[in-house]
Amino acid sequence: MTSTRTTPRPVTPVALLAASLEDVVRRLDEAEARPDGVALDPALGSEIRRAAALAAGLDPYTAALSTPESPALRALSERTAAEDWAGDGAGLEQEMLSGHLEGQLLKTLVHATRARKVLEIGMFTGYSALAMAEAVQEVAGEEGVVVACEIDERVAALAQECFEASPAGDRIDVHVGPALDTLHALADAGARFDLVFLDADKAGYVDYLRALLDTGLLARRGLLVVDNTLMQGEPWTGGTSSANGEAIAAFNQVLADDPRVEQVVLPVRDGVTLVRRTAG
Numbered sequence: 503m504t505s506t507r508t509t510p511r512p513v514t515p516v517a518l519l520a521a522s523l524e525d526v527v528r529r530l531d532e533a534e535a536r537p538d539g540v541a542l543d544p545a546l547g548s549e550i551r552r553a554a555a556l557a558a559g560l561d562p563y564t565a566a567l568s569t570p571e572s573p574a575l576r577a578l579s580e581r582t583a584a585e586d587w588a589g590d591g592a593g594l595e596q597e598m599l600s601g602h603l604e605g606q607l608l609k610t611l612v613h614a615t616r617a618r619k620v621l622e623i624g625m626f627t628g629y630s631a632l633a634m635a636e637a638v639q640e641v642a643g644e645e646g647v648v649v650a651c652e653i654d655e656r657v658a659a660l661a662q663e664c665f666e667a668s669p670a671g672d673r674i675d676v677h678v679g680p681a682l683d684t685l686h687a688l689a690d691a692g693a694r695f696d697l698v699f700l701d702a703d704k705a706g707y708v709d710y711l712r713a714l715l716d717t718g719l720l721a722r723r724g725l726l727v728v729d730n731t732l733m734q735g736e737p738w739t740g741g742t743s744s745a746n747g748e749a750i751a752a753f754n755q756v757l758a759d760d761p762r763v764e765q766v767v768l769p770v771r772d773g774v775t776l777v778r779r780t781a782g
């Protein structure tokens with residue numbers, strides 16, 4: 503992977519909404535500037551502009567008012583943005599990185615649950631793993647651990663380099679390989695996790711959920727945090743649904759029907775579902 507920085511494309515429902523409304527406002531401005539342009543009701547025009555401002559300002563506002571990321575997380579984010587993902591060939595892209603707001607949410611959840619053992623399924627360049635490692639280090643010191651699963655060797659090596667340059671990086675234990683195999687090996691070894699962050703291949707989410715609940719990898723009072731459960735709005739806008747959109751819609755229904763859990767879907771970034779084990 504060589505270095506070429508590009509601006510991330512919109513990948514969340516709010517960012518897509520903002521981009522869409524920005525385009526509507528631009529076309530409105532162009533139409534109004536034309537001498538023969540169709541005159542729009544001024545009240546409708548100002549309502550459209552207000553809707554565009556509401557959507558465009560939400561992410562920057564929530565980020566600005568949340569605790570800033572650590573220098574180590576910022577460095578990891580910048581390193582990820584500087585990679586040439588287009589030439590990667592493995593389908594990885596910088597937009598996969600969760601980032602400041604979601605990282606801060608994960609840190610808060612680790613603190614709130616006093617989690618000492620954390621499992622991440624889908625690490626990429628390590629942003630969320632490092633965010634949770636910073637929190638487990640504060641909660642449990644040297645007893646705190648984040649086990650992070652990643653299938654791609656090159657991206658795992660990049661993450662490991664960043665961890666080695668980070669104060670909390672040595673709390674992270676990286677397992678390279680298909681996450682389902684790692685989960686079964688961990689379960690066979692009797693591992694239990696207080697908090698699990700699920701963020702790997704969307705087609706595998708149902709299998710990961712079953713492995714976590716059936717084997718007891720998710721501790722009795724453990725918290726499961728699932729990313730991308732709104733999948734760019736595809737589950738409810740339909741029409742252009744991708745394989746990932748269909749996988750997430752199916753996963754959300756499986757989760758909603760599972761009597762062993764209670765869950766809440768939060769419209770943070772691309773959707774974050776918090777799952778609490780209630781039985782089984």
Ligand SMILES: C[S@@+](CC[C@H](N)C(=O)[O-])C[C@H]1O[C@@H](n2cnc3c(N)ncnc32)[C@H](O)[C@@H]1O
Nearest residue numbers: 598599600624625626630652653680681702703
């Ligand atoms: C959305 S990214 C994870 C982003 C990361 N959690 C973060 O916040 O920066 C998904 C990652 O899951 C990995 N992945 C996909 N399929 C996998 C599998 N079967 N086992 C383990 N990792 C997998 C991909 O290589 C990719 O790096």
